[in-house]
Amino acid sequence: MRAAEDEMTVEGYAAVFDAPATLYSYEGVDYKEAIDRGAFIAAEMQDVVMNYNHGGKPVARTKNHTLELTVDGRGLKVRADLSGTEEGRRLYEEIKGGYIDKMSFAFVVSEDTYDRDTHTRRILGIKRLYDVAAVDMPAYDATHISARSYFDAEAVKAERAEARARKIRRIKLMMEVIR
Template identity: 35%
Template sequence: MNNNLYITRSFEANDFQTTEEGRIKGYAAVFNQTTLIGGYFREVIERGAFDACDLSDVFLHVNHDTRQIPLARCRSKDSTMTITIDDKGLCIDALLDIENNSEAKAVYNSVKRGDLDGMSFAFFIEEQKWENLSSKIPTRKILKFKRVNEVSIVSRPAYKGTSVSTERSEEVANAKEELLEARKELDNSKLELEKLKLKIKYSKERY
């Protein structure tokens, strides 16, 4: 498995909250939700996947545009965003500077109106489990995340509980790469098993 592959996933945020002036709360990741990734495989985030995840420095952006100044940041000190893990998933609570940042104000108002209705997060995987790899559409269960670098408010959530859109070409390309790598590892394991069987058979015949 390539632990260095940077991956993003998006969720429709039906439960977005603007709890006070400038504050936005919502889920960037949801547990036990089966999602079709680019038509290549299904993906499920297992409960407990964030237990040992590095969440020490996470930025909040819009549409993963990291070239722009972050709207909020979660870190050990002077944080403007908190991240909590509950029974549903990974929840963010961000305080936007709507008085001094015009973009933050525009984003806050768009979320409040419902124009921006999605959350997304960018991550690295520590541990995963593939099921039914030989089938046309296998399932990947994410058991442990290694690190979350960034969360985003997105205008077109590609991960509405069912599928990642083919319009998100980078995500789809990554999905294809991940599946090819997993199947290659499976083939290598089968090859090693056959070699071991032949070795045992040869040893028995010899003695």
């Protein structure tokens, strides 16, 4: 399959729940961190940007609807249209080519715990999410990002159109019942 020339969409996970990452090692001890399934429940995520390695110009943004963030059973899912900026188009090509295939996120913690036995910090709550980033060296190796194929993008468009049509039919039906 090939990627669409006019649709430069990428998808991935910037955070994966319950997948401990070793943040650093000291004197033979691995210090880890894991994201709890409920960490994003109260997180402020109204204006989040996407960029490369947490720096440079934004390539997508929630405020202009080029960046979509959803929390599902696996983690923080990212879907971004990178076609709007030159930096975004370059990043898309690097993701599509497999040069960049991991993600990260920048955030402020509202609540956490630490297990001295396992040397693991567990993030229970995130106060504010600042950015999601395609990265070359992630803290969490379980993350990923990939370019969507043209056929995948077309299938999603068709599914969304059908869902909208079902919703419209339901509303019309409800309006007839009310009369």
